[in-house]
Amino acid sequence: LAPMQMTPDLVxxxxxxxxxxxxxxxxxxxxxxxxxxxxxxPGGDNTSSHTT
Structure with a gap:
């Protein structure tokens, strides 16, 4: 269902x-x-350090 087909009461x-x-x-x-x-x-490899 497209959002435009909804009534304002449902939107x-x-x-x-x-x-x-x-x-x-x-x-x-x-x-x-x-x-x-x-x-x-993901691999559980603790040797590789991921920095954010």
Missing amino acids: RPTTNSFSKIRGLARASLKNIASHVLSSGG
Whole structure:
């Protein structure tokens, strides 16, 4: 369904929930990134240092 086909009543709560989902996704991405960096990368190789 295209967003333009939605009624304004549906668009408002959908946008609100999308912002919540974006916030959750961003937080989980930070957790995943920090976990990957702390474990030494996707391969678990601690000899190669990744700096951001």
